[in-house]
Amino acid sequence: MELVRRKECRSEIAAGCSRTNARPPKRASLFAALALLLGTAVVGTAMAATPSPGQPSAAKAPTSKQLEQQAQLVAALQMSEISWHKGGFNEIMMLDAKVQNTGKRDVKDIKVVCDHASESGSKVASNAATIYGPFPAGKSKLIHEFDMGVVHDQTKGTSCSIVDATAATKRWRRAAP
Secondary structure (H helix, E strand, O other): OOEEEOOOOOOEEEOOOOOOOOOOOOOOOHHHHHHHHHHHHHHHHHHHHOOOOOOOOOOOOOOHHHHHHHHHHHHOEEEEEEEEEEEOOOOEEEEEEEEEEOOOOOEEEEEEEEEEEOOOOOEEEEEEEEEEEEEOOOOEEEEEEEEEEEOOOOOOEEEEEEEEEEEOOOOOOOOOO
16 A cells, blocks of 8 residues: 655545545646647647737738729729618628629629718717628629618618628629529
8 A cells, every 4th residue: 555644734645544534646638738748739829820910911912903902893883772671680780782783894793881970970989790692793682681780779861881892703694494
């Protein structure tokens, strides 16, 4: 039987002795040590791979030509016939609009931003959402009851605009009836 040194009386007693309530010494398991080491390595690697807010990311900044093409895509998109109502327990902005692509390129996945104003004209909130899908060149598309998210309860007026779009890499065609 293994002997354990007691702190109180500085004598050696048998480990696991019921008379003296001595417990056997605890030993760290090899498995626990390896798990701790592996966990530390994984967390350290993840933190090193994530850029800090002040540091630039590894992605390259877009060139001036790419920025110009992006601006042309967005400029060719117009929203008209904009209206909205509250839905979903009277808290969700449901957008209805007509989006027209007057450009020469098909686009997809447009980002819409709606700024909300109170009765006094002060900006009270803003919602942004992406409408996924194709917007073919030279065509218009009706958007019906698109969920823009929670709307501020003091909203009395809204202005919406398209702020971003992605160039489509393929041409969409309507299916034959």
